[in-house]
Amino acid sequence: MVTIYDVAKKAGVSATTVSHVVNGTRTVAPTTEKKVRDAIRTLKYRPNVLARSLRQSRSNVIGLLLPDCRNPFYAELARSIEERAYKSGYSVMICNSSYNQDREREYVETLANGRVDGLIVAPLRSKSETIDACRDRGLPTVVVDRISDSVLVDQVVINNEYAGAQAAKYLLKLGHRQIGCITYLENWTATADRRLEGFRRTLNEAGVDLPDDAVVYSDFQFLGGQAAMEELLTKGPILTAVFACNDLMAAGALIALRRAGFRVPDDISVLGFDNSIEAVITSPALTTFSQPIADLCGASVNQLLQLMNGETNRPRRHVFNAPLVERESCAPPPSNTKPRGKAGVAVMDSKG
Amino acid sequence: MVTIYDVAKKAGVSATTVSHVVNGTRTVAPTTEKKVRDAIRTLKYRPNVLARSLRQSRSNVIGLLLPDCRNPFYAELARSIEERAYKSGYSVMICNSSYNQDREREYVETLANGRVDGLIVAPLRSKSETIDACRDRGLPTVVVDRISDSVLVDQVVINNEYAGAQAAKYLLKLGHRQIGCITYLENWTATADRRLEGFRRTLNEAGVDLPDDAVVYSDFQFLGGQAAMEELLTKGPILTAVFACNDLMAAGALIALRRAGFRVPDDISVLGFDNSIEAVITSPALTTFSQPIADLCGASVNQLLQLMNGETNRPRRHVFNAPLVERESCAPPPSNTKPRGKAGVAVMDSKG
DNA sequence: TCTCGGTTTACAATCGATTGCCAAATCGAT
DNA sequence: ATCGATTTGGCAATCGATTGTAAACCGAGA
Numbered sequence: 001m002v003t004i005y006d007v008a009k010k011a012g013v014s015a016t017t018v019s020h021v022v023n024g025t026r027t028v029a030p031t032t033e034k035k036v037r038d039a040i041r042t043l044k045y046r047p048n049v050l051a052r053s054l055r056q057s058r059s060n061v062i063g064l065l066l067p068d069c070r071n072p073f074y075a076e077l078a079r080s081i082e083e084r085a086y087k088s089g090y091s092v093m094i095c096n097s098s099y100n101q102d103r104e105r106e107y108v109e110t111l112a113n114g115r116v117d118g119l120i121v122a123p124l125r126s127k128s129e130t131i132d133a134c135r136d137r138g139l140p141t142v143v144v145d146r147i148s149d150s151v152l153v154d155q156v157v158i159n160n161e162y163a164g165a166q167a168a169k170y171l172l173k174l175g176h177r178q179i180g181c182i183t184y185l186e187n188w189t190a191t192a193d194r195r196l197e198g199f200r201r202t203l204n205e206a207g208v209d210l211p212d213d214a215v216v217y218s219d220f221q222f223l224g225g226q227a228a229m230e231e232l233l234t235k236g237p238i239l240t241a242v243f244a245c246n247d248l249m250a251a252g253a254l255i256a257l258r259r260a261g262f263r264v265p266d267d268i269s270v271l272g273f274d275n276s277i278e279a280v281i282t283s284p285a286l287t288t289f290s291q292p293i294a295d296l297c298g299a300s301v302n303q304l305l306q307l308m309n310g311e312t313n314r315p316r317r318h319v320f321n322a323p324l325v326e327r328e329s330c331a332p333p334p335s336n337t338k339p340r341g342k343a344g345v346a347v348m349d350s351k352g
Numbered sequence: 353m354v355t356i357y358d359v360a361k362k363a364g365v366s367a368t369t370v371s372h373v374v375n376g377t378r379t380v381a382p383t384t385e386k387k388v389r390d391a392i393r394t395l396k397y398r399p400n401v402l403a404r405s406l407r408q409s410r411s412n413v414i415g416l417l418l419p420d421c422r423n424p425f426y427a428e429l430a431r432s433i434e435e436r437a438y439k440s441g442y443s444v445m446i447c448n449s450s451y452n453q454d455r456e457r458e459y460v461e462t463l464a465n466g467r468v469d470g471l472i473v474a475p476l477r478s479k480s481e482t483i484d485a486c487r488d489r490g491l492p493t494v495v496v497d498r499i500s501d502s503v504l505v506d507q508v509v510i511n512n513e514y515a516g517a518q519a520a521k522y523l524l525k526l527g528h529r530q531i532g533c534i535t536y537l538e539n540w541t542a543t544a545d546r547r548l549e550g551f552r553r554t555l556n557e558a559g560v561d562l563p564d565d566a567v568v569y570s571d572f573q574f575l576g577g578q579a580a581m582e583e584l585l586t587k588g589p590i591l592t593a594v595f596a597c598n599d600l601m602a603a604g605a606l607i608a609l610r611r612a613g614f615r616v617p618d619d620i621s622v623l624g625f626d627n628s629i630e631a632v633i634t635s636p637a638l639t640t641f642s643q644p645i646a647d648l649c650g651a652s653v654n655q656l657l658q659l660m661n662g663e664t665n666r667p668r669r670h671v672f673n674a675p676l677v678e679r680e681s682c683a684p685p686p687s688n689t690k691p692r693g694k695a696g697v698a699v700m701d702s703k704g
Numbered sequence: 705t706c707t708c709g710g711t712t713t714a715c716a717a718t719c720g721a722t723t724g725c726c727a728a729a730t731c732g733a734t
Numbered sequence: 735a736t737c738g739a740t741t742t743g744g745c746a747a748t749c750g751a752t753t754g755t756a757a758a759c760c761g762a763g764a
Contacts, residue, residue, distance in 0.1 A: 013714085015750090017713060019752060020713095028712075046489070047751070049462070049465050051752085055753085056751090069446070070424065070431055075421050091447065096434055098431075107443070113401050136396060281607065355719090366743065368723080369744080371722060377722085380743085404722075
């Protein structure tokens with residue numbers, strides 16, 4: 001490896017001068033500068049970023065710790081964060097915890113000690129030592145997508161409970177009364193469970209029950225959603241609508257329903273979440289909630305940049321909303337006796 | 353930050369001893385070891401990975417440079433590579449070139465100088481200075497998915513020309529004669545263009561023409577595929593089958609066809625590539641070619657590990673095959689006058 | 705010739721670890 | 735008590751940069 005001393009020797013100057021030429025940190029006489037630049041070019045010298053980082057105690061890298069980059073929502077998040085970070089001169093190191101607590105902890109250990117200047121993390125659990133570990137090390141940290149119990153860390157999230165409530169209102173308005181839900185492990189992430197909470201509360205307020213066997217806990221993945229829908233069909237009550245807490249599971253549900261001979265949305269409605277590419281390419285296309293990814297990433301990166309600049313305001317929670325995107329997968333229930341018109345204009349169905 | 357010297361002082365030993373306790377590189381008396389471990393626990397000491405890497409000139413990180421992790425094929429590739437690397441004690445730094453040459457070059461600059469021990473890259477172009485830059489720096493490098501012109505670098509790819517030929521044979525066997533193709537920029541990646549090459553050659557050998565206006569160059573993305581299909585419908589010849597060089601574009605083509613009132617596969621067949629999740633959730637599900645991701649990643653990581661261990665065999669090219677996966681999106685052409693039976697059993701259509 | 709002010713360059717310490725080499729301590733055997 | 739072998743532990747150099755401090759240099763004015 002060619003070092004700064006090799007360049008110095010070839011240019012006939014000291015390493016100090018080479019460093020100042022490379023970084024433009026002090027005025028250097030034009031003739032000296034030329035000698036140095038020539039030497040750099042001849043030797044193909046590149047500064048060793050490790051040595052520089054060690055000395056300056058900053059690496060210009062930020063870490064991004066996600067459950068799984070195959071989930072299109074996280075993939076989109078990763079790209080968007082990387083884009084913003086790049087514009088601010090930072091590279092991004094993306095790591096997948098693979099929905100594994102130990103892996104998550106290990107990655108924090110690996111990342112926290114010098115390798116990154118800051119960390120954006122979508123933690124697996126709300127109550128996790130991961131976040132505490134970051135705080136202990138004094139590592140600037142922002143929690144994104146998922147809520148952490150810790151009040152000492154900045155968080156960037158959507159209002160999941162509100163979105164769940166909107167989901168319920170939408171299905172109720174369409175006339176549904178037999179409603180099910182495919183969600184994620186209980187009390188883990190403060191995402192799917194909050195959506196379920198708002199969903200259930202709003203249904204109850206409207207006098208509609210959400211029985212236990214109409215709720216299936218799955219894994220946010222395609223096959224999981226498919227299996228969950230099959231379980232609902234075999235073991236659950238008769239349903240006219242299902243709210244799946246992400247698009248991948250909703251897509252799985254569509255497949256299970258098609259195989260079982262149901263037509264969506266004629267026989268049963270399916271409501272997704274995320275507005276990922278999956279929502280567009282399924283047939284029928286999914287009615288879903290749009291994750292405000294640009295907002296989430298903008299807020300996360302800005303907040304992290306502030307933290308890394310030493311601005312230590314009291315931690316805050318940035319909250320955004322996920323608006324409903326209507327496509328084709330939701331419609332009034334098949335034997336609907338309620339008015340179908342939008343604003344109360346009664347349009348009786350065949351029974352009327 | 354608490355350093356090894358802080359621990360040494362608290363434990364009443366030298367930094368040397370602490371280092372050996374942490375790394376298990378020398379026998380340490382049990383009582384001494386206990387003192388050191390207690391001090392480490394009390395002070396919450398963590399070794400600074402930068403300092404360690406600088407001294408050992410290895411970081412235990414490998415870089416992965418991809419065009420775009422939102423593409424499900426690359427997302428899957430990234431996860432699989434990370435999984436294998438993790439098992440060998442390496443972390444993975446994933447970077448997106450975003451289909452941008454400059455970005456690709458900059459990332460190589462950033463990664464190559466100490467930050468990573470090796471690099472797996474899916475370069476944007478076959479003829480690119482990116483690979484040369486890696487070689488100049490002596491960075492162990494493996495090219496994956498795409499072929500590089502450089503004969504001095506290890507490559508792990510599928511046989512795209514063969515797969516293209518198989519695509520042609522399959523459509524010919526179904527009875528198609530009016531065939532189109534949605535591919536990627538010409539002469540860039542040695543993936544889509546090779547597929548097209550094998551595709552065209554095999555069609556020609558069967559006496560079937562692939563006219564210029566039946567080939568559209570797109571961008572490997574969903575919207576691009578949709579636009580490409582629209583272009584084929586408006587400006588191209590009448591077609592009974594389209595080969596899209598990846599599933600995302602095939603999914604886009606399906607949408608365009610549905611909007612234009614075509615039924616797939618009754619009116620027109622669509623053949624995809626990658627066998628990503630998209631191929632399963634579209635309706636109809638895509639007949640496609642299965643990327644042997646496990647093979648690709650296994651070979652890439654193994655090869656890179658060998659390179660990083662200093663084993664410098666002559667660079668080789670690992671080639672795998674992508675088998676056809678039949679689903680629902682391909683069928684005989686609508687007004688087919690050929691036998692439809694599988695093994696020559698003549699089943700005449702309505703014209704018969 | 706000497707001094708002064710400003711510019712340009714170099715010396716040497718430092719970041720936080722690892723590690724080759726040597727010294728001290730311990731032990732058992734004679 | 736002495737010696738040699740074996741453990742155990744520390745000193746100091748090193749990785750490749752950055753940077754505070756000080757020295758060298760240069761032309762101008764006294």
